[in-house]
Amino acid sequence: MFFTGLFLLFVATMLVAWFGTLRKAFMLFALSMALTGALYLHHATSTLPLSF
Amino acid sequence: MTPRIAVLLNTLGLYAISVVLLAAFVFQITLQELPCPLCLLQRVAFTALAVGLILTLRYGPKPSHYGLTIIAALAGAGIAGRQVLLHIQPGDPGFGSSILGFHFYTWAFIFFIGAIAACAAVLLFNKQFAGRDQPPSLGLFDRVAVWLVISITFVNAAGALIECGVGFCPANPVVYELLHRPDTT
Known part of the structure; x- marks a missing residue:
């Protein structure tokens, strides 16, 4: 559901980039990337097997 | 580099993104391997790459459009x-099948770094930004590239719904949640 929403948000961003204004496209892109980051933080919970 | 050549390169970039997303979908179906959440997020990032390229086709080459592409690629x-690092230890079989010796997430990492390098290389040519502020004249080849990547993103939205259902995607998906009927016996 959340991935579907994210893909659809990027579809909307691309449609606005093609038909709409530059400003709206940039704002939608920022929103989409912020939600991508949030979804990444939700899923990236495994500990990396690394030691520095 | 003239604005027309810059637009052509952006169009080719859109086709490259479409090929990657289509290939991921074909491998998902033929190998019957469901993409994990991080794999889906990489597909999302591929669609994000397309936004800057579409803006270049619509408004002409601008440094800010390449900036969007670089942000998406980063x-x-x-x-x-992160997915490469999760499976970096010797003996770890990795997640899913590999193609030409690398797992899909490794190829994705190479592609994203390549996209950053390509943007940096194209940004070196100032002539594309000079001159008219008019939108470029586009041919069928350019328009098809835009609609192809939008259509494939829409198909990915449907695919994610079938795979994940209405909740969060499981960390290691093994069934298509929307098609899976739990045993009631």
Whole structure:
């Protein structure tokens, strides 16, 4: 559901980039990337097997 | 580099993104391997790459459009890089099948770094930004590239719904949640 929403948000961003204004496209892109980051933080919970 | 050549390169970039997303979908179906959440996020990052390229086709080449592409590629490289690091220890079989010796997330990481390098290389040519502020004249080849990537993103939205259902995607998906009927016996 959340991935579907994210893909659809990027579809909307691309449609606005093609038909709409530059400003709206940039704002939608920022929103989409912020939600991508949030979804990444939700899923990236495994500990990396690394030691520095 | 003339604005027309810059637009052509952006069009080719859109086709490259479409090929990657289509290939991921074909491998998902033929190998019957469901993409994990990080794999889906890499697909999302591939679609994010397309936004800057579409803006270049619509409004002409601008440094800010390449900036968007670089931001999307950095995010994609970060996500793919994390998945590479998750499976970096010797003996770890990795997640899913590999193609030409690399797992899909490794190829994705290489692609995202390549996209950053390509943007940096194209940004070196100032002539594309000079001159008219009119939108470029586009041919069928350019328009098809835009609609192809939008259509494939829409198909990915449907695919994610079938795979994940209405909740969060499981960390290691094994069934298509929307098609799976739990045993009631």
